[in-house]
Amino acid sequence: MSELTNLTIADARAKLAKGEISAVELTEAHIQAMEAARGLNAFVTETPDLALERAREADAAQKKGEAGILSGIPLGIKDLFATEGVRTTASSKILENFVPPYESTISANLKKAGAVMLGKTSLDEFAMGSSNMTSAFGPVISPWKRKSNSNAQLVPGGSSGGSASAVSARIAMGATGTDTGGSIRQPASFCGIVGFKPTYGRCSRWGTIAFASSLDQAGPMTRTVKDAALMLQAMAGHDPKDSTSANIALPDFAAAMTGDIRGLKIGIPKEYRPDGLSAEISKLWDDGIEMLKAAGATPVEISLPHTKYALATYYIVAPAECSSNLARYDGVRYGMRVEGKTLDELYAKTRAAGFGQEVRRRILIGTYVLSAGYYDAYYTKAQKVRALIAEDFRKAFETVDAILTPTAPSAAFGLGETNDDPVAMWLNDVFTVPASLAGLPGISVPTGLSSEGLPLGLQLLGRPFDEETVLKVAGVLESAAGFKATPNGVEI
Amino acid sequence: MSLDKDTVKKLATLARLDLPEAELTHLAGELSTIMQFVEQLGEVNTDGVAPMASVAHMNLPRRKDEVTDGGYPERVLANAPDAMDGFYTVPKVVE
Numbered sequence: 001m002s003e004l005t006n007l008t009i010a011d012a013r014a015k016l017a018k019g020e021i022s023a024v025e026l027t028e029a030h031i032q033a034m035e036a037a038r039g040l041n042a043f044v045t046e047t048p049d050l051a052l053e054r055a056r057e058a059d060a061a062q063k064k065g066e067a068g069i070l071s072g073i074p075l076g077i078k079d080l081f082a083t084e085g086v087r088t089t090a091s092s093k094i095l096e097n098f099v100p101p102y103e104s105t106i107s108a109n110l111k112k113a114g115a116v117m118l119g120k121t122s123l124d125e126f127a128m129g130s131s132n133m134t135s136a137f138g139p140v141i142s143p144w145k146r147k148s149n150s151n152a153q154l155v156p157g158g159s160s161g162g163s164a165s166a167v168s169a170r171i172a173m174g175a176t177g178t179d180t181g182g183s184i185r186q187p188a189s190f191c192g193i194v195g196f197k198p199t200y201g202r203c204s205r206w207g208t209i210a211f212a213s214s215l216d217q218a219g220p221m222t223r224t225v226k227d228a229a230l231m232l233q234a235m236a237g238h239d240p241k242d243s244t245s246a247n248i249a250l251p252d253f254a255a256a257m258t259g260d261i262r263g264l265k266i267g268i269p270k271e272y273r274p275d276g277l278s279a280e281i282s283k284l285w286d287d288g289i290e291m292l293k294a295a296g297a298t299p300v301e302i303s304l305p306h307t308k309y310a311l312a313t314y315y316i317v318a319p320a321e322c323s324s325n326l327a328r329y330d331g332v333r334y335g336m337r338v339e340g341k342t343l344d345e346l347y348a349k350t351r352a353a354g355f356g357q358e359v360r361r362r363i364l365i366g367t368y369v370l371s372a373g374y375y376d377a378y379y380t381k382a383q384k385v386r387a388l389i390a391e392d393f394r395k396a397f398e399t400v401d402a403i404l405t406p407t408a409p410s411a412a413f414g415l416g417e418t419n420d421d422p423v424a425m426w427l428n429d430v431f432t433v434p435a436s437l438a439g440l441p442g443i444s445v446p447t448g449l450s451s452e453g454l455p456l457g458l459q460l461l462g463r464p465f466d467e468e469t470v471l472k473v474a475g476v477l478e479s480a481a482g483f484k485a486t487p488n489g490v491e492i
Numbered sequence: 493m494s495l496d497k498d499t500v501k502k503l504a505t506l507a508r509l510d511l512p513e514a515e516l517t518h519l520a521g522e523l524s525t526i527m528q529f530v531e532q533l534g535e536v537n538t539d540g541v542a543p544m545a546s547v548a549h550m551n552l553p554r555r556k557d558e559v560t561d562g563g564y565p566e567r568v569l570a571n572a573p574d575a576m577d578g579f580y581t582v583p584k585v586v587e
Contacts, residue, residue, distance in 0.1 A: 101567040200547050214546050240555065244548045312530040323507060330508075332580050334571035343582050348510035360509055364500065364519065365526055367507040378530065383543030385536050390544060422522060423529045439547030464547075 004029040005170040009073050009227040012173060016062060016072050023062065023072025027055035027116050030074040033171045034118055040141045042156075042166040044079045045087050046119040054116040061114060070234050071114030076166045076175035079120035080127055081107045081218075082207040086117075090209045091135035092125045094329050094336045094354025104207025105239045106176060106218050113234035118172055121162030125356045126326065127183055127211045130428040132161025133415065134358040142191055142412055143169035143487035147453040154412040154454070157187030157428075163221045164191040168487055174222040174231050178208060180215045181314050182408075182432025185444040185459055188221055189407035192446040192455030192485060194474070195221045196228040199465045200439030201246035203232075204239030212321035213244075215314075215436050225445060225474045229253035232467070248465055256468035257475040262296030264473065267400035271307035272431060281406045281456065284448045288404055288458045291447075291480035292473065300400050304392040309385050310434040311426055316369050316382035317437070322359075323366025329354060361422065390438040393461075402473045403461040405431050407444040411454035431459060441467045443474045447481035455485065494524045 004026050007015070015021045031048045051074060058072035082088050082100035089095045107117070124134040132140040132155060142156040142165055156165040160177030164187035167175050177184035179197035188195025196219045203218040210216060220231035233253050239245040268289060273282065289299050331337035331350030338353045340346035355363065369378035396403065408428055418425055435442045441464070444457040458477065462470035500520045504511045511519070569575040 098571055101564075101570055240553070243553055244546065246548070247553075306536070309533055309536055312533050315526065316530055316533075331573065332582055335573070337573035340583060343585050344508065345510070346583055347508040348505075351508050352510040355509070360511070361519065361522060361526075363507050363509065364503045364523060367503045368495070368499075368523070368527070371503070371506065378533075380543050381533050381538065382530075383545060384538035384541040385533050387541050387544035388536065388538070390547065421525065423525060437547075 002029045005033045007173070008224050009070070009173050009222060009230055010224070012073060017067065023055040023058035023116065024052065026072060027051050027074050030118055030171060030173070037143070037169050037171050040143060040165050040169060041138050042121055042140050042162040042169070042171060043076070043119040044089055044091060044122045044137050044162070047086055047117055050086070051116050051118050058114050058116060068112060068114035068234070069230060070110060072116060073114070073173050074116045074118050075110065076119060076121040076163050076172035077107055077117050078123055078160055078163050078176045078178060080123055080178050080209045081176060082209065083107050083117070083120065086120065088120065088209070089137070090126045091123045091137055092354065092356065092359070093136045094351070096136070096336060098335055102207060105204035105241060106208060106235050109235055109237065110176070115234065121160070121166055121175055123162060124159035125359050126209065126322070127159040127178055127180055128322070128358050128362055129158045130182070130186055130425060131155040131418065132158040134356055136356055139415055140165050141415070144191065144412060144454055145487070152414045154414050155190065157190035157412060159183040160187050160195070160221060164188055164193060164195070167191070167193050167221050167223060174220055174227055176218060176235070177221045178216055178218050179436065180212050180318060181436045182429040184219045184221060185432045185442055185457070186408050186428055188444040189446070189455065189457030190412040192483065192487070193221060193223050194225055194228045194443065194445055195219065196232060196443040197436070197441065198232060198236060198467050199246070199441045201244055202236045202465070202467070204237070204242040204245045206239055206241040210325040212318040213325060214321060215318060225443070225471060225478045226254055226257060228443065229257060229471050246465065251468055253467060253471055256471050258472060259476060259479070261292065261473050261476050264297045264402065264469070265300050265400040266292050266297050266473070267302040267396050267403040268299050269302050269304045269307065269396070269403060269405060271304050272405045278410060280450055281409060284456050285404070285406050285458065288447055288477060288481070291477060292404065295476045295480060297473070302396045302400060302403070304396060304434065306385065306388045306392050307434055310389055310437060311430055313382045313385045313389065313437060314433045315365070315426060316378050317386060319362040319366035320370050320379050321366070323363045323370065326355070326359070326363055386437050389434055393435070393438045393440060397463045401469055405459045405461070407431060407457040407459040411450040411452065411456055435461045440464060441470050443470050445474050445477050445481070446483040447477060448483070449485055495520050495527060
């Protein structure tokens, strides 16, 4: 790792603006890091030539005084965002050779801001998973190791696992993620970085491969809160091509980080401390509460009574939307094709061969809960409980300005340390799913290490479209926690 | 709710997934576990609650009804696994 790959986006911008470094130098350092860290399997596709081309353009723009907000900043792009002329797979065999003829709004916005794309980062297949083990291109490895066993390979979390691993390992200065039930926040917590899911509607979904459309939301993954604010500034904004994109003016996100949280009320939901929550996570949370209190905020105990039903609700709503969205993979228009004697046989053979186990399972659940006779009992019921969960938050935000919780119930686990029980695996998302169902902005900030030396994060949630308060509190939490640890083998 | 192998087979047909027999048995067990887990929603009183389809509180935006895109069939067909003469191809559907 070089000095250049350890810079924050904010510092690199300053150095680029002063001409102390060039975008080409910065990009070359990251390309080297990307090649050196191939063992992590963080990228599905590397695009070094394209990166250097963009870096040269960024240097030229800088000279002309026309540099965008992320000019010359090397980023990873989750392989769920369609990139024109660059293979986009969703980490699925069914899209193994898909080369989009169009650019997603998010990646287009980043390009317009001058960002340099290093490559496409891996994910759980179609963003369905919390470990990055369901990728058709093999699991992604976290750069972090346990103190007690440095040989055991750990998962980076998921579904944005490649992005988290790359940012943590200093391969990319930041990366895009998408979050449907925690896919930005949970891997950020596992890898000791910042992950920010903005309010549903803040970032356009156009050109992002769909998983569950009422939940999917893109966001930045970075090493600091300030960097997340800068990256979100470039990503977000109204897009007429997405009918759920919010036509609301963008605030200056970084300017919201004033460092002053005096007088703010921070909700501490009692339902997020279930029996059996690990002592380590419980202490991390208590420490976080103390830090915010010391900075002048007031912790307030709140109740979100329907929290315990969030996972069950999510695992009806998300698979239902997934089964509808993934109906488009038909072996006819794009993607993989397995021939059959009839059209139906072609569909069924193609989809069975192209989708992995977790995706197939979710399509079947979705098909079941949407089928005649079960639709009301499951799908409509889940939509009603979802309304109650959202209402819990709405009421809580009448009295508090932000909510603090743990991001995940544990530190990263090892590859192959999970069992086959899908429900047990879903518990990883127990703290992140409720805010997804309510569409709220949520950020994970690394604030401590486990007894095994692995990163742990705390989550801050805010009112819809109040990313500014979330960022303001997150900035204070970040400073107070002073998280400086880096993965083994990566020196600071 | 417990799902048997025949139900899973029917779901697989509806979802156009050609799954081997052995997987159907395995999936019946997994899907039953999942459906038993979500069963807990039955405890929640949702009388008079309107189902929530989207968190975006907005009217569906409208635009002028005009063509704003298109006119490049070769790009549209570029990813088709078996395009021919400017068309997608499928096995014979009409006898």
